[in-house]
Amino acid sequence: MNRWTSALLSTTAALCCLGVPNSTAFSVPLPTPNRLTLFSYNCFAATTWDRVTQILRELRGDVVMLQGTQHKQLGTNLVHTRSTEYLHAVEQIDYGTHIGLHWGWGKGNYTNRACGVCTLLEKERLPTSSILKLYSPPQSLQGRAGAVRIRRASIDICLVNAYFPCEPQSAEELKAVTALSDWIHHLLTELPARTIVILATDANGHTGNTSDFQKGCAIGPEEPQIENNNGYHFRTLLDHFQLYAPSTYNRAAAGPTFWAASGQGSRVDYFAIPWSLRHQLHSIQIWRRAGRRLQMIRTARPRDHCPLRMQINVAIPHEKQEQQYRRWNFDNIRSPQKCRFFAEDLQSAQQDPQYRTNMQHSLEHGTPDTSWDIINGAALQAAKRHFLYDDTAYKNPRISDATRALQRTAKQKYQELQHTYNIHNTNNNNNNNNFPQQQSQHLDTLRTSILAGWKAAAALQRADRNASASARKDRRAYYARIAEDMKQAEHDHDSRKVWLLARRLAATGVGPRLRQWGAPLTENPPADEWLSATERPGAEGGCLATLYHSVDRTPLDVEPSLADIEVAQGDYNATLQYLSKSRNNKQVPMWSVPAEVWKVVMCSLKRMQWTHNYFQPFRQDVRRFLAQVRQFQAAPQLWHHSLAIKLPKHNKKQGIKSIRLVHALDPFGKAYFRALWDLGSHTTWPFAMGLARHRRREQAIMQQRILAWRLQQAKQSHALLLFDVANAFPSPNFEALDAVVTRQFNIQDQTIMQQRHREASTTILTHEDIPLNLKIGSGSLQGDGVAGFEFAEVYNPRVQRYLDRMTEAGLASPFLVVDWLTGDVINA
Known part of the structure; x- marks a missing residue:
């Protein structure tokens, strides 16, 4: 029995246990012309253009939904004014192949600097012209969630991206979880019945094992965890709108998606889709290797989150839409x-x-x-x-080719650290007659593992230090070039170029007539x-x-x-x-x-x-x-x-x-x-x-x-x-x-x-x-x-x-x- 057959049988058994007839479980999937690939990933940080493009090179999908970006809300850097007219809930950034919609963190009762969500849409299959409406939470939840409704051809999809707070330890912290759940509930209530809801979230919640006998089909039986408060809110939200988490029905995708510093894993990241769409689900997987390559904490063992990949069959056109605007150089x-x-x-x-x-x-x-x-x-x-x-020739002007080479070297050293030997503990078995000989072998293996790990870690630290120093040098040279260009423009009485360089130097995103770039x-x-x-x-x-x-x-x-x-x-x-x-x-x-x-x-x-x-x-x-x-x-x-x-x-x-x-x-x-x-x-x-x-x-x-x-x-x-x-x-x-x-x-x-x-x-x-x-x-x-x-x-x-x-x-x-x-x- 291969892995696919065992996963199919386990899913069928779970559906039968929930009272769903076998005929629906083994029905033939509906024929659909296209397939949509989605990723959900808590990236720990995605504040720079290079970091986002690194994620896009690794996660090649039509939709990439990020949580924990730590991206600031558009307009918060305008510290000279207390007016809120410069604050915008959403910021749009062009990343070449994708358009990014950032709901950055801002000042709010239930948000902090670790927040920020981003939904990245592939330009050809999901162009910005297909966006029907953007939904943003109130300022108290800024950076906790965001949604975009897309209607193209015969399909109508609402992509909801949410980042729940940590498991509440007090009544005040419980208010944050309740407020976010209520906003998502209000959003889904407003949507038309024809709209397909796809929810991607870092729920910080454990699900599966609960004493609630009234639970529905939202959470499956695979890899159950003791349900906590966040898990309860997540499950009740899905039950109310007939959604379900497909990863909890698939044994291969039901494992841990988050790894703590102690090495313990837990499942906190989920996709949720309508129960009626279950036959159009093609696959769902945890991409652990991609998570290892993308993790920000440079350790040999897994840390933080792993991406969740889902493919569903929907009628999204694959024809390239003619560009209605030309970008002149x-x-x-x-x-x-x-x-x-x-x-x-x-x-x-x-x-x-x-x-x-x-x-x-x-x-x-x-x-x-x-x-x-x-x-x-x-x-x-x-x-x-x-x-x-x-568009393909764009490069970050602040980073030189030498710095890029050093960054590639650091990435290579990190991969070498991940492939070093694991450090094994000696097995003290005194009943074995060959114990002295085995102990000597264990000590040799332990020394080899320690030395190999120390060498790889030292090489990685040196490579990271060199790349960081080169990036700082490039940044100073970039600002020095701007200063020289401003002096030359002032000497040439070119006021337009002076203002352009001043805006670039200030990096406030404010252009002529106080219009802010990136406000969609x-x-x-x-x-x-x-x-x-x-x-x-x-x-x-x-x-x-x-x-x-x-x-x-x-x-x-x-x-x-x-x-x-x-x-x-x-x-x-x-x-x-x-x-x-x-x-x-x-x-x-x-x-x-x-x-x-x-x-x-x-x-x-x-x-x-x-x-x-x-x-x-x-x-x-x-x-x-x-x-x-x-x-x-x-x-x-x-x-x-x-x-x-x-x-x-x-x-x-x-x-x-x-x-x-x-x-x-x-x-x-x-x-x-x-x-x-x-x-x-x-x-x-x-x-x-x-x-x-x-x-x-x-x-x-x-x-x-x-x-x-x-x-x-x-x-x-x-x-x-x-x-x-x-x-x-x-x-x-x-x-x-x-x-x-x-x-x-x-x-x-x-x-x-x-x-x-x-x-x-x-x-x-x-x-x-x-x-x-x-x-x-x-x-x-x-x-x-x-x-x-x-x-x-x-x-x-x-x-x-x-x-x-x-x-x-x-x-x-x-x-x-x-x-x-x-x-x-x-x-x-």
Whole structure:
């Protein structure tokens, strides 16, 4: 009888003892197309990128659920503020092949520094777009648990990761176990009935041997232990939701998962799945060898926890999902050598006879849409070959190759320590006539074991010391390089690089606009919810959106006039000016190339003067294309189509109200319409700041703060009223925006300018990256270069009307002052 047969018979016997018929135990497993591999492991610590990647190299699974990571809660390192708005329950980190969701430990009544759980999802089979919702416990349990609900294709799974406190020794400690059990109970109650629950936990609980005669099927008969308090809470939780721990039904997986310093083992780690899913369980095992290789305590004998591996048959698609976002390597774009290879590639594309034929035919018999597809397509294909970011080439910048070699040596020495001889005690058997001879042999074996163990331990200690010293040296050199780069950036007046290095040096995770890297969306609404929210009027939070349908333009088959060519030359020069001033490192849609690439191609950069000969034919095609735009009085529809980027608001709201949409548009189109906006005659409002030339919003903020400080020093009572326009950019209707364009622009510019909002559309990537294409029905797109100006031209007259009414009512007289420079009476 092999091991598999004995395990199957033991499981069958256990099911029969629990009153389950034999027919269900020996039923044929349901046919399922795919298999999901999961790991549960208390890793003792996983605070660094290298430690997590080491675990992932050892535990190759679709889902790896870690407990005891000791990872800090996102935002706890911002010690300069007592505000809780910077605290986020979940942090998302990219580990190459997997995405990690960390519920780090924070300040709470029932948590400590040893807490922290992490769920790692394999990118191809379980991409972040399949995440439907993230669940986090209250702050008192921060780092004790976390859950993620995944829905992809026909499967709906909720992965619950929990780390129970140690066995309580007092009533106060018992509250922590009860609070965690109650939160998991509340979470599972909220889930739909169709959702498959998979619970991975270090329960710190013993199960199997209990005096409770009402126990159900949650715990099996294999390797029973005397049930403690944690085990009781764990068992009752599983019984209530018809879950069971499959490792307790399998003799091979029911052994110890934790080894104490005394060498005693116990079973405290569990997987739990629905009882109805038992026929889809393929296997469950304890990976003791992997645990030996991953354990943090460097001893020859096993210490701490061993990973638990489970495979179940579920219908998870294995097809690789198309990436909806491209990661551009902006350092490569700034490299002259990489740009030269790109220039040669694009030049060969321009000289291709098929490209020249298609371009000539589109300019003579096509539309601006077809011409832009050819121009943009050539630049995009060449840029993708040279400027995309390679995820597999990432290395920790703080660790040198020499340190990595020393770490490999230390790992090898640790393996040698594990394979040393065990130290045996001499067997004192005085009744044996050969006792003196056996005693001598035992002493020789004992000496050999002691010397071999001492030698291996000393070699390991030396290797660890060398690796640690080299890592400290690398860390100091890393910070020294940052300091040198900051000095050089300050000397070059590169404020952007100074801020970037300052954020990297501070390691707070705070970026521009106080946004924190790694704070993920906690919900990913489906397409029907997005459509329902966006089809409302602007005043109700929507934009009167409808499903998008493209507009077909009829070719004119007429050459552009000299007037069109002359106006297009002015458009070309103004567009290049704004293109050269556009911000770097900005996200662009999948169908566009970054602004940095257009700067290389279209602008004569000082560091790349040699590009003039490479791109001259391409620039001539762009000039002819802009003349075609003037001829048709229509810009390409792709310029008006955005990719909506979802950002979390962290406003403690649910659903779509917790998400902010920022629209990524084609950078060339943004520069074109920004230049076109300058052709209008715009009104200057004395009270407007931020969207007026030479009047930044920071000036108004500074004025208000100085005024408040002066009033406070003068002991004058004062108040500051702040008003915010909800859903500002999508609120104006098209008629109001058209009136602004008609009033401020010439006839030849009005049609094209009105298309910027009239033909605006967007793509929202909903759950599972299903694209939802919408036609905008009111307002403009937040993220467009002219959206703020259009809104201001509609909104500022209303503000002026409000101020006029205040003056007529006599309420503004205390605030009227005379400008010392112009002599105008203004409302301060």
